[in-house]
Amino acid sequence: MKRKLTISAIVLAIVALLAGYDAYRATQYRIALLSMDPQRAPADGQSPVALRFKVTDASGQPAKGHSLYALPKGGGILSASRVVTDEAGEALYTYYPYKASDLQPAKDVQIKVIDESNSVFNEINAKTTVTVPLVQPERSAKSNHNLDDIFGE
Amino acid sequence: MLKFKWQSQILMLAASALVASGCSGAAGNSDATATASQIATASQTATGSATALPEGTDAGPKEIAGGRPVTLTVDLHGWMPTVNTEPTAENPTVFLSTQKIADAFMKLHPNVKIAWARTKPVGKLQNEIAEWLTTQISAGTAPAITFTWGNNYLDRDWYEPLGDALSTPDEYVSGNAKWSDLFPDYLMKHRSLVDNSKQPVAVPIVLYSGPATGYYYNKDLFESLGISPPKDWEEMFTDAKLLKEKGYVPFAQWGNFKQIELGQWNQQFSVGPFFAAALMDKTDYDKDGQVDTLETLRATKAGLFNAAEHDYAQEMYRQLKRMYTELLPAGWQNTDFSKPWNDGKVAMREEGLWALQAENGNKQRKFNYGVIPAPPITKSTSLDVADVQYTEKGPYQPDPDLSLNILKPIVKDNPDLKEAAIAFLKYLTVPENISMMVLEQGASLGAVKGSEIPPLLDDWMNNSFPIMPKASWPNAFTDEQGIALNKQFEMWVKGETDDAKFFAKSNEIQQKSADDYIKKMNIDTTGW
DSSP, X not given: OHHHHHHHHHHHHHHXXXXXXXXXXXXXXXXXXXXXXXXXXXXXXXXXXEEEEEEEOTTSOBOTTOEEXXXXXXXXEESOSEEEOOTTSEEEEEEEOOBOOSSSOOOOEEEEEEEGGGOSSSSOOEEEEEEEOEEOOSSXXXXXXXXXXXXXX | OOOXXXXXXXXXXXXXHHHHTTOOOOXXXXXXXXXXXXXXXXXXXXXXXXXXXXXXXXXXXXXXXXXXXXXXXXXXXXXXXXXXXXXXSSSOXXXXXXXXXXXXXXXXXXTEEEEEOTTSOTTSOHHHHHHHHHHHHHHXXXXXXXOXXXXXXXXXXXXXXXXXXHTSOOXXXXXXXXXXXXXXXXXXXXXXXXXXXXXXXXXXXXXXXXXXXXXEEEHXXXXXXXXXXXXXXXXXXXXXXXXXXXXXXXXEOOTTXXXXXXXXXXXXXXXXXXXXXXXXXXXXXXXXXXXXXXXXXXXXXXXXXXXXXXXXXHHHXXXXXXXXXXXXXXXXXXXXXXXXXXXXXXXXXXXXXXXXXXXXXXXXXXXXXXXXXXXXXXXXXXXXXXXXXXXSSBOSSOOEEEEEEEBHHHHTTOXXXXXXXXXXXXXXXXXXXXXXXXXXXXXXXXXXTTOOOOGGGTTGGGSBOBOOOSOOOOOOSSHHHHHHHHHHHHHHHTTSSOHHHHHHHHHHHHHHHHXXXXXXXXXXXXXX
């Protein structure tokens, strides 16, 4: 019994140590939103929003080659959910809002960005969340493609 | 490096506990894993509070079933709303449009309760779905609205005819004279959506954004080797030879294909239609530009697909055999290619276009990937195939991805349920509702005029696409003979029987299946 407890304690200590290491590493990186264009996006289902993020280390130096993973909360879709930072530590995301309607009125969307690369043992990551303000579109936006052509009509 | 992902493991343990205790399990656009007790009412997972008809609606809905309570069980296959309503890194797929649509419908019709058929084994093969439906129909618990790949189970007499309903107005769309007017003409007579009398038995909801399936390929690998992804069937084998020499798995079949069988995607999309198209001057008896089931049956009885007699039929089978003998790696039947794919060891992987969003979110993949249409067979392989036509840009008259039937055995003695099912299908096909679905999913097209095209498809639709012939190469017409034909094909591929025996046997089985089908469906063959 005592031996089991000892082993369990050792395992827990190791897990805590590894988690602590990753938690420490997570504090060593920072994800910041550099730009969002446009600042207020029409919820028309077509117009893209460009979001540029920058990852820096504890000394403020750009973190190159970090894999960022993003999730929109509240609707809409990203052209890619994972983007790798460039030489300048920057990553560009393209977000497409949903189309506002009576069933889903325009409202702000949260985009959560996680730095997957700073976690070694556990999933404890540096992260940030930004708000994309969505507004009711003034005019409808259409795709570059025509459904009638596709239908052959 | 070994990562001890304790957070994920705790979540998995928690999820397992929930499933074990019979609570709602995870469901998504892929495999649903709920248990029999998990046909949850739509309102249990509601997140939106839609309160009004879509913009432009003024016709106004009629009261359903005289206001009597109706519970409508609905199967939207891969388009059912997810149980999880917030994306997380562990479970990033969230799909809620259909929930919002159902909520709005229930708000309009408070006496109708929509329940999702979450026990359906979504992601399984057609014979497994047939088994599930058979059990559910026997028990009277099958969903009134369901997905069965259009008219795939026509011989089972499961489908409620929808021609009359499609001739009535869709009350949820302003100024609509006939529900069928919402759809492009080609879909109303699509060979996968009509019965043998050419009456619609399935309503198209969304379409593939081109071909139904594609080859997902390792872009980085192809670039590093200085080769292009294959444009036709022959190029695929050329690429495969080099890839094999370099130590890669050149090609992996769709994950659910684990047996040597006919009718798999290589036959459906790369080989069969192009051999069948070369025969269309003979098989398209009514000259309407497509070869439907009855015409295929008639051509079979006329011996046009007889491999014992025709070299072109033998060549069709030989090309299907090639995939097993030249392309697939040893041990493919017992291999899960997910990890080798993520690790960059698999050059090309067959997958549905519906998996685009999931692949975009695949955190395990270590390279950039691209998607190409399944490469068609051309005259560079065989002179027996029709010339492949290509669009200048974008797909042309793509096939239905999601089409929905009303199950006759479930509604035949329940007019209230039938009325509710038709009303919900009409509501689902309001262009704004279809737009909401395709914009959220991102990789499909709406089946109704005026629906939106997802912006994520912009680049994809700039490609030129092979135009799929509206004809296919038949196997057997009944399940029983289908099993027998597959067995013969497997023996032939494994070298357990010779060419002559296989070709003779395949014809014998095909003829028997055609006779059985004609008898079962009471088909009038006068004039054949």
